């Protein structure tokens with residue numbers, strides 16, 4: 001089953017940030033995102049004070065094997081609130097104290113393993129990176145939309161992994177230094193250029209937020225394209241390989257599908273300028289095509 | 294039954310490196326991992342990789358620093374191997390595209406780190422572990438190495454023999470988390486354990502939820518000793534609500550620690566009148582807890598780390614990541630208020646006893662990374678020395694498991710003529726509840742509890758089959774019960790006593806209390822049940838099995854700590870405030886011994902390739 005359907009049934013509200021008109025200016029977008037975050041930080045301080053002792057969370061439940069969970073539903077839990085509490089803390093508390101069958105992926109608790117991207121109050125976020133105090137209550141926690149649900153908040157990640165691996169996500173070069181102790185040179189500027197692209201934690205938030213990916217399951221999607229960008233722009237790989245990489249992302253279900261809606265950039269927990277990476281690859285591909293023909 | 298030459302259990306830095314090495318030797322290798330590889334906790338490492346790459350530095354200097362840092366409890370052959378191989382392994386990562394930070398001339402950057410005589414910590418921003426992990430996984434994808442991802446390994450398939458040194462490992466048993474299918478995996482050549490740290494034994498840790506000591510516990514019950522388990526590193530600056538690490542860099546840049554009444558206690562209470570906040574990790578951690586214990590903690594729990602005076606510009610320039618961490622995980626803005634911090638469990642120096650080829654005393658069974666103890670860190674690990682351990686010993690174990698001759702190891706595993714039997718006075722019996730009888734709890738994991746066909750050496754496939762049957766029985770048993778106690782309650786209880794009693798401060802009374810509590814938890818575990826009836830993604834079942842591993846690991850840590858009546862490296866004992874070389878220049882080993890744990894010791898090896906390391910006072 002797909003959460004997409006449930007979402008429609010349940011009529012999940014959409015975060016205000018997502019429904020604003022899309023601006024073509026990446027910088028402004030990121031700026032807005034930063035301002036939003038700042039603002040919510042300030043508001044959260046106030047709310048911490050106002051908030052009652054417990055916080056109410058509504059969690060999506062589904063298990064194909066268990067009779068009473070075959071029909072998707074939401075369970076409500078009241079979790080004691082503490083300052084600093086994240087959404088992940090809240091679902092862990094609910095699992096450990098009320099219902100041990102409540103199922104979700106998580107591991108690092110510090111926004112680096114990428115396991116716990118959920119659809120929280122209508123927006124893709126990492127559970128561990130989202131302060132409860134910043135959210136409207138009750139907090140609604142659902143699995144990532146547009147992905148098959150395995151159970152409760154766990155979605156099937158296989159198609160995401162396949163897309164990630166479709167862009168040859170590994171370094172390639174025909175020109176390594178001779179010595180075992182001799183590193184390749186890379187300029188600081190070039191390292192800076194690929195830096196954001198190397199930060200991806202494979203959380204699939206971007207993929208889940210993307211309308212194009214939802215409609216075309218072969219579309220490479222934001223994270224894979226940004227991964228390709230990270231290698232294509234890495235000066236250590238050399239031009240022949242860059243050409244090869246551009247051919248991969250330029251295919252039918254590649255960069256040209258992107259309609260610059262910025263939803264991916266908005267949700268990325270690592271602030272990777274995904275749309276900008278896609279746009280730059282489009283420009284590169286145009287340049288190269290001119291050269292090929 | 295799945296079948297491969299080499300099976301690697303775990304896909305952090307150590308496991309991935311081992312798999313690549315085995316593959317390069319032509320072996321058919323598969324990785325079996327409870328998390329998808331990129332989710333492994335190696336991704337959380339920040340600081341960097343120590344490697345003597347530059348003129349003016351040498352592997353010998355790196356080895357000297359490491360031996361001194363270990364407080365003379367590291368083995369020279371392991372330390373020297375680490376320091377000799379680290380440069381090549383680090384550059385290998387660069388050749389695989391790892392995005393290291395760069396100097397103006399385009400070469401990889403290195404920075405100073407605590408306890409190092411040369412700035413040799415090679416880094417990629419403040420996300421070195423993330424890049425190391427992803428770079429290695431990329432190489433696994435490139436080579437098409439098979440990954441059984443989200444498969445939980447719950448048992449080793451080891452032959453039964455009264456003498457663990459005669460046992461052989463032929464594979465593993467694992468279940469597919471997504472479907473619940475339990476399957477046997479036969480390894481024709483070797484099984485490499487690379488399951489990471491045991492941080493979840495404590496309730497406050499920088500380790501991930503998945504760091505549950507599965508590897509050491511499984512190997513231990515199969516007859517492999519755990520080594521130096523009492524040595525646990527506590528980091529002084531972790532966020533109170535989550536344990537997220539606040540890098541030493543904050544204090545390095547001038548961050549100040551205050552108690553509840555605004556005293557700069559590191560100086561004002563004389564914990565480190567010279568170095569203050571920059572004293573070594575263990576000193577600062579003990580100072581913070583003393584403040585809290587003496588009633589000067591904030592909210593009776595933590596102290597404040599203040600960096601506001603550094604100014605917004607400098608903070609954003611050098612410590613931006615810290616602002617994100619404190620904001621996201623503690624809801625605190627480091628620019629406008631001090632950050633709450635307290636000590637947290639960070640790293641386990643001990644683990645599965647291995648030699649420098651990664652081999653354990655059970656033939657065909659290897660261990661590498663944080664789950665292993667070669668031992669390079671001795672009683673205290675230097676920052677930046679864990680990541681090179683992953684790649685150096687990962688590569689060696691992978692090659693060796695694939696059948697490559699690496700020469701005979703100098704470190705001997707198992708008992709030798711230098712072995713000394715240990716004694717410790719415990720308030721309750723450790724080990725299995727029904728040691729000695731045929732209860733499943735007491736036998737080696739691959740053994741056949743009913744002893745059918747005892748004395749006959751079974752075919753490798755049969756060993757795996759039997760282990761599979763035993764595991765199916767265990768899982769069915771846990772799933773069929775529908776009342777009793779749940780793992781979450783037991784886990785909380787265990788973590789609480791460990792954090793109270795086996796923490797930075799250790800007293801005889803506290804350690805004994807911990808052993809009593811661990812015993813109680815072990816007894817209650819007899820009644821544990823899994824409430825979730827589903828076979829689909831049953832994390833209740835997985836955590837219940839992990840809980841068993843936490844119990845064995847916690848007990849090993851505590852037994853070692855109680856026996857060691859000295860203060861060395863990270864191990865502090867109230868009653869014994871001195872390092873006692875005449876008695877304690879030796880490794881602690883603990884054997885499961887089919888349910889009645891046995892403590893024994895082997896001498897530290899201080900003889901290096903061309904010199905012998907002389908124990909000196911560890912001062913900086």
Ligand SMILES: Cc1cc2nc3c(=O)[nH]c(=O)nc-3n(C[C@H](O)[C@H](O)[C@H](O)COP(=O)(O)OP(=O)(O)OC[C@H]3O[C@@H](n4cnc5c(N)ncnc54)[C@H](O)[C@@H]3O)c2cc1C
Nearest residue numbers: 303304305306307327328335340341446489662663679680
């Ligand atoms: C916050 C933090 C910062 C650090 N910074 C540094 C640093 O700057 N420099 C440094 O040198 N060291 C650092 N360390 C230490 C170092 O990062 C770790 O010791 C190291 O990464 C551990 O790697 P590993 O491969 O042994 O285990 P992990 O990366 O933890 O991987 C364990 C693997 O085993 C698998 N696994 C576990 N149990 C099972 C099972 N039962 N069945 C199947 N699979 C299983 C998991 O899925 C995972 O893939 C840091 C540690 C932390 C926590």
Ligand code: SF4
Nearest residue numbers: 200201203204206268
């Ligand atoms: S690009 Fe960002 S949102 Fe997408 S998978 Fe990577 S980290 Fe997640």
Ligand code: FES
Nearest residue numbers: 108109113114128
């Ligand atoms: S738990 Fe690892 S990213 Fe949230």
